[in-house]
Ligand SMILES: C=C(OP(=O)(O)O)C(=O)O
């Protein structure tokens with residue numbers, strides 16, 4: 285360990301420390317050459333490897349409890365499945381494949397059969413893939429990839445995590461999360477915030493350390509090596525700010541303070557924090573792990589469970605934003621060289637209108653069931669023509685209000701025409717920053733460009749605020765920018781009429797608005813717009 289202090293970008297607040305558990309890198313496909321010199325001996329390694337994996341999973345299940353224990357036991361049984369072993373042995377003996385490759389191919393055939401069976405069986409595909417990776421790792425003598433089963437509270441260290449991995453983290457056992465890659469608006473960061481796990485991303489040099497224990501500060505971005513024998517420190521969440529639950533400046537200018545949600549737990553947390561409604565329901569978060577398209581009834585039930593705490597209140601449901609870092613198995617596009625610039629969000633629906641229509645039917649059903657006042661919006665809209673196409677499909681589904689997200693610079697530049705085609709817009713500052721600065725939101729090396737205080741980003745937001753004023757239609761912000769109380773004032777000054785954020789930020793933003801006047805918000809906006817860089821923009825807004 286060369287450094288005892290590292291720093292990165294703080295993305296989820298709280299300070300915690302404890303022993304490090306590393307998330308191993310993906311293995312990649314084992315090569316099919318060279319042929320084993322002694323196929324009998326190579327084939328004979330397979331059964332013991334599967335037994336070793338099964339035994340380890342069983343041991344873990346004894347330490348776990350409830351659903352986690354059952355899942356581990358089921359996975360252990362899959363690892364020991366004789367059919368998996370005998371097919372892999374056959375591939376070694378008859379086709380001359382190396383053992384690791386043979387196990388990989390044998391498991392893939394099982395996974396395909398399960399996927400084709402659909403329903404409950406298709407949901408086991410992930411488990412087979414997990415078993416495959418564990419047995420392949422055992423044969424190669426390396427750590428299995430992915431988040432290991434944690435038996436005690438730990439600090440997770442990774443290059444990066446997929447959103448599906450982060451969503452599955454056990455908040456009781458993950459003290460903090462630190463990654464070498466990732467940016468402040470990556471979906472991993474967003475999910476860590478929703479789970480209340482302190483997190484720091486873009487920590488250069490993290491993976492080359494050999495620290496046994498780390499202290500992670502999710503407020504400052506500092507990561508420090510500590511004594512492995514020191515007692516574990518569990519994050520202490522700051523006490524909530526005082527806010528009366530009504531989004532308004534001190535002189536009575538209304539700005540709705542709303543929650544960003546992706547699950548029933550998020551929705552309850554947002555409602556408990558006093559959210560006046562939901563400004564962004566990320567429906568794709570319900571299906572990050574789904575092997576097949578959920579039926580209309582399944583979707584209706586899932587959405588109704590999220591809408592339940594908001595009966596009588598405004599909820600904006602976003603249609604599936606699949607693609608880029610949130611691939612959905614049932615909507616995977618062809619391999620793309622630049623997925624963030626590819627068939628993502630609404631673009632998927634142009635080819636799969638049936639999937640969009642089924643989702644809209646489910647949303648309309650869930651709205652009726654829950655009593656929430658539901659609007660629907662589309663992600664990744666580039667032109668007014670696309671916005672009009674979407675609005676027509678929403679209205680055909682019997683949903684009264686249709687909107688779109690402004691997260692592509694072209695859409696911000698066409699805000700006026702887009703607003704004429706829909707009832708409202710919501711600015712996704714995470715993607716708007718990524719596309720304005722040509723800076724991947726998942727990449728640590730360009731994290732600074734994705735700072736929502738960048739004046740160029742604020743200037744684009746102003747265009748949208750001006751268009752909203754001119755057309756008299758609402759404009760929200762539902763990217764992470766809305767969660768910063770000082771930036772919330774700037775956004776209000778730029779003409780934004782609602783702010784939507786993770787539950788933990790709601791009270792502080794509401795309280796911040798209540799402590800300022802609209803004129804002060806406008807002065808803060810003017811100072812930030814005129815600034816040459818993010819630091820000066822912050823400073824200017826603070827002093828206004
Ligand atoms: C809110 C946004 O959408 P997501 O983070 O889900 O891409 C955004 O891009 O700002």
Ligand SMILES: [Mg+2]
Nearest residue numbers: 691712714715
């Ligand atoms: Mg987005």
